[in-house]
Amino acid sequence: MKTAMNHYRGSSDYIVSDDLRHSVNIAIALGKPLLIKGEPGTGKTMLAQSIASALGMELIIWNIKSTTKAQEGLYVYDTVQRLYDSQFQDHDVANIKQYIKSGKLGEAFQSEEQVVLLIDEIDKADLEFPNDLLWELDQMSYYIPETRETIKAKSRPIVIITSNAEKELPDAFLRRCVFHYIAFPNPEEMAEIIKVHHPKLEKRLLEQAMEAFYMLRNLPNIQKKPSTSELIDWLQALVVGGISPNRIKQDLPFLGVLLKKNEDLDNLLLGLQQKTQNRMPPRSNQWSR
Ligand SMILES: Nc1ncnc2c1ncn2[C@@H]1O[C@H](COP(=O)(O)OP(=O)(O)OP(=O)(O)O)[C@@H](O)[C@H]1O
Ligand SMILES: [Mg+2]
Secondary structure, eight states: OBOOOOOOOOBTTBOOOHHHHHHHHHHHHHTOOEEEEESTTSSHHHHHHHHHHHHTOOEEEEEOOTTOOHHHHHEEEOHHHHHHHHHSTTSOTTOGGGGEEEOHHHHHHHOSSOOEEEEEOGGGSOTHHHHHHHHHHHHSEEEETTTTEEEEOSBOOEEEEEEOSSSOOOHHHHHTSEEEEEOOOOHHHHHHHHHHHOTTOOHHHHHHHHHHHHHHHTOTTOSSOOOHHHHHHHHHHHHHTTOOHHHHHHHOTTGGGTOOOHHHHHHHHHHHHHHHHHHSOOOOOGGGO
């Protein structure tokens, strides 16, 4: 198996902290999967894209759904096609190899060049899923009983696994990964991220929008905090809508881009009403002189 010396330094479209960069490079050096956790929108999926583009590698994405089984990532044996072919005599159905279709993991193993393999949202699948992949990810190989073949990775792929922590992952799986938690960006880091997406944004618009954004995230009892991607969309909406910076904190225009739950909207409006009532001068009572 080939192992190339790769060093990830980040890419121009992705802001990466030193800690995250180190975790990526440690995982690459150890040849272990990198497990990335973090709130939605913290750039977990985009990290894999950034690594692939920075290292000039192909990115293979395996999107995990609640119904995904580990086996599908290796290969599927298309028995239906074989049966169909057997009814028309023009195919050599004895050659089973042609009915073995590689999954995403299989593709990554068989690639001539080293690739980045993203196993995205592993926590969507059932608990058996990570356990079922342990051996293959460790050994970087799998056996196909139907053809009596062993597929061994030509180059160990760089494996990035993301999770929103909907479910806890099994200990045996965690032991085999390098782990990194992407903390939610602080305002300085967020300003850097925004610069990537909106390089020409007016400074005051950004400041006011960021203040409003972090105020919303810190609302007591908020059920769904707005994320980085929602802030990026909101800024776009503010620009397209021609909103002046002075209006942002006061009116919170296009709030539906940031808050997606009725309860959060209701809570915020209630809070704002109370604030304005407190700000109003007390009504003078002319009868009580
Ligand atoms: N560090 C970053 N640098 C540049 N853009 C970022 C960064 N973090 C997040 N973004 C932007 O935020 C958006 C969301 O990122 P991404 O889809 O990678 O998040 P995620 O953590 O995978 O979210 P989810 O858990 O919902 O899948 C992306 O479109 C990306 O443009
Ligand atoms: Mg994602």
